[in-house]
Amino acid sequence: MLENLKQQPPDGILQIMQMFREDPRDTKIDLGVGVYKDATGNTPVMRAIKAAEHKLWEEQTTKTYVGLAGDAAFGEAMIGLVLGDAVDTSSVAAAATPGGTGAVRQAFELARAAKPDVRVFVSNPTWPNHVSMLNYLGIEMVTYRYFDDETRGVDFDGMMTDLAAAQPGDVILLHGCCHNPTGANLNAAQWDEVIALLGKTGATPMIDIAYQGFGDGLEADAAATRKLVAAVPETLIAASCSKNFGIYRERTGILMVTGANKGLNQSTLAFLNRQNFSFPPDHGARLVTMILNDSTLRSDWEAELDEVRTSMLGLREQLASELQRLSGSDRFGFLAQHRGMFSRLGTTPELVQKLRDDFGIYMTNDSRMNIAGLNTETVPSLAKAIISAGV
Numbered sequence: 001m002l003e004n005l006k007q008q009p010p011d012g013i014l015q016i017m018q019m020f021r022e023d024p025r026d027t028k029i030d031l032g033v034g035v036y037k038d039a040t041g042n043t044p045v046m047r048a049i050k051a052a053e054h055k056l057w058e059e060q061t062t063k064t065y066v067g068l069a070g071d072a073a074f075g076e077a078m079i080g081l082v083l084g085d086a087v088d089t090s091s092v093a094a095a096a097t098p099g100g101t102g103a104v105r106q107a108f109e110l111a112r113a114a115k116p117d118v119r120v121f122v123s124n125p126t127w128p129n130h131v132s133m134l135n136y137l138g139i140e141m142v143t144y145r146y147f148d149d150e151t152r153g154v155d156f157d158g159m160m161t162d163l164a165a166a167q168p169g170d171v172i173l174l175h176g177c178c179h180n181p182t183g184a185n186l187n188a189a190q191w192d193e194v195i196a197l198l199g200k201t202g203a204t205p206m207i208d209i210a211y212q213g214f215g216d217g218l219e220a221d222a223a224a225t226r227k228l229v230a231a232v233p234e235t236l237i238a239a240s241c242s243k244n245f246g247i248y249r250e251r252t253g254i255l256m257v258t259g260a261n262k263g264l265n266q267s268t269l270a271f272l273n274r275q276n277f278s279f280p281p282d283h284g285a286r287l288v289t290m291i292l293n294d295s296t297l298r299s300d301w302e303a304e305l306d307e308v309r310t311s312m313l314g315l316r317e318q319l320a321s322e323l324q325r326l327s328g329s330d331r332f333g334f335l336a337q338h339r340g341m342f343s344r345l346g347t348t349p350e351l352v353q354k355l356r357d358d359f360g361i362y363m364t365n366d367s368r369m370n371i372a373g374l375n376t377e378t379v380p381s382l383a384k385a386i387i388s389a390g391v
């Protein structure tokens, strides 16, 4: 039987991660997978996470099962973090999931359970795993214009035109902040227009918010999501704690659903968890809950997250100005405008390969760079390589 299995294409992001590991050059720079690294190249355990782990080790007396949707306290804390007071929290259904990816996957499954022939609109481009999961689930996908190759900003007119074709029963997937893979984001006025349009179409918005706190701050990054949930009757929100709490391998995420029938939504979330993995992971979720509910831990976490965010902004500005100096032009100014971990450089796969082969610089083939993979010392080398390679 097993001989019938088909070789699956390797995941582009994870393939780059592997290639980087195998490159012996000590000058190599990893701008591949979306993981934050500090100035020494380490992905640190955040201080508040360490403290919460310590406390948990001392206080936890059992590791028995919790519930199919995870601990209700995690749900409440995350609804507060992401949605603030945008909606009556008692109307939000929520279930913990294995990471943000697990939340996205469960959201797709929920949409398909509600409407077997559901169509999901995704930005062009979007996180490749969105596309891969939709294909795997056999869900029809419609792309809407998003990235403008010329300006490296958002093709807003194209986006609005394409989204206007959505209908009730369609799902529109939007990135709440820090668009992956481009780094190009809507401004507040553009969000208002998108939200008004979505209201008119009657489609169901789905927000993937994996980088809250990495763009302009925890509140600013959630502002669009909050406005959206307040404006339309139902939404699906997939949130991740991997990046903003730095707990990548703990697989901590949550799917929230707003809508008229909370009881039905909640029982469907629990059912879908049971079918796919039964109980969600608890360790990371528990740490996050402890941090969000303890004012000392929370303010330390917020302070450290802010350090991470401002260091990425500093790197963006340094890279943009280094490139301006070397190229004598402003054509790389978009790097300082983009937000989040990523920026799409906007070059060809051939030049991406040249950067890899000749300079040991690893980015995904679509020229997505993980800005958090840089430090103040590697920025000048990257800028020099970009110009020497002829980007």
Ligand code: LMR
Binding pocket: 013, 032, 033, 034, 035, 127, 129, 180
């Ligand atoms: C990324 O886009 O690099 C991250 O979201 C990690 C992943 O799982 O792809």
